[in-house]
Amino acid sequence: MLLHFYKYQGTGNDFVMIDNRNETFPKEDTQLIAHLCDRRFGIGGDGLILLENDAETDFKMVYYNSDGNQSTMCGNGGRCLVAFAKQMKVIENKATFNAIDGLHHASISPDGIVSLQMIDVNEINLTETYSFLNTGSPHHVQLVEDLVSYNVKEKGAALRYGDLYGKAGSNINFVKKIDDTTFALRTYERGVEDETLACGTGATAVAIAMNATGQTNATAININVEGGKLAVSFDKNDNHYTNVFLIGPATFVFSGEITI
Numbered sequence: 001m002l003l004h005f006y007k008y009q010g011t012g013n014d015f016v017m018i019d020n021r022n023e024t025f026p027k028e029d030t031q032l033i034a035h036l037c038d039r040r041f042g043i044g045g046d047g048l049i050l051l052e053n054d055a056e057t058d059f060k061m062v063y064y065n066s067d068g069n070q071s072t073m074c075g076n077g078g079r080c081l082v083a084f085a086k087q088m089k090v091i092e093n094k095a096t097f098n099a100i101d102g103l104h105h106a107s108i109s110p111d112g113i114v115s116l117q118m119i120d121v122n123e124i125n126l127t128e129t130y131s132f133l134n135t136g137s138p139h140h141v142q143l144v145e146d147l148v149s150y151n152v153k154e155k156g157a158a159l160r161y162g163d164l165y166g167k168a169g170s171n172i173n174f175v176k177k178i179d180d181t182t183f184a185l186r187t188y189e190r191g192v193e194d195e196t197l198a199c200g201t202g203a204t205a206v207a208i209a210m211n212a213t214g215q216t217n218a219t220a221i222n223i224n225v226e227g228g229k230l231a232v233s234f235d236k237n238d239n240h241y242t243n244v245f246l247i248g249p250a251t252f253v254f255s256g257e258i259t260i
Helices: 032-037 077-086 152-160 200-212
Strands: 002-010 015-019 046-051 059-065 094-099 102-106 111-118 125-128 129-135 136-144 171-179 182-189 195-196 220-226 228-235 241-247 249-260
Touching: 002 077, 015 249, 032 046, 032 059, 046 077, 059 228, 077 094, 077 102, 077 200, 077 241, 077 249, 102 171, 125 136, 129 195, 129 200, 136 195, 136 200, 152 171, 152 182, 152 195, 171 200, 182 200, 200 241
Parallel strands: 015 046, 059 094, 136 171, 182 220
Antiparallel strands: 002 015, 002 249, 046 059, 094 102, 102 111, 111 241, 125 129, 129 136, 171 182, 182 195, 220 228, 228 241
């Protein structure tokens, strides 16, 4: 079978995109999905995303980590899927779609900046050394002093597989404050099991956690990731975060065909 694919990236977070509106892709073949995401033997990507039909919205998002397993929400992947849906002429400049964590609204500007509404956050676990919250995916957020030389893969894996989060694990975010509205972020992603150049749900979690812990009073926050710059905005009422938006570029890289 010849599979046509597209490659997108959002601040270095890259994805294999497949138009599965005809429902021909073998979705349960985890080995195939892992192979397609392999950077040496396949196409290469932090994950694979299927664009599918949805009866109630413009489309449905089905996301797989690079290990081949279907996973929780991916913010940068969602932004890239909006750009892909525009390329496929499924949408024009606005979208409503369903993902594993529910309904999302999004818009895309003429220069490829995608603004994606994330889920509301009503519960944050705050401790003296870290915060934990779910922004569509679970995230551990921890401030560190020397972010540039920090061993993200080693330290992240230790937390991801440690007793704190059990078998399910968590994504791990290490953060450095730059100024009152800007934070630098490096993320260890579960399912990829390595540091990635960006993580959208991680950037969202960091922005909310930094506000919740008093590191900033801003409700529009810049997040510098290894692959570029993202922004997160939200409304805050008591400890409830609503109208949460993840904003950043989504870029088409290339397309091709591969035999599966």
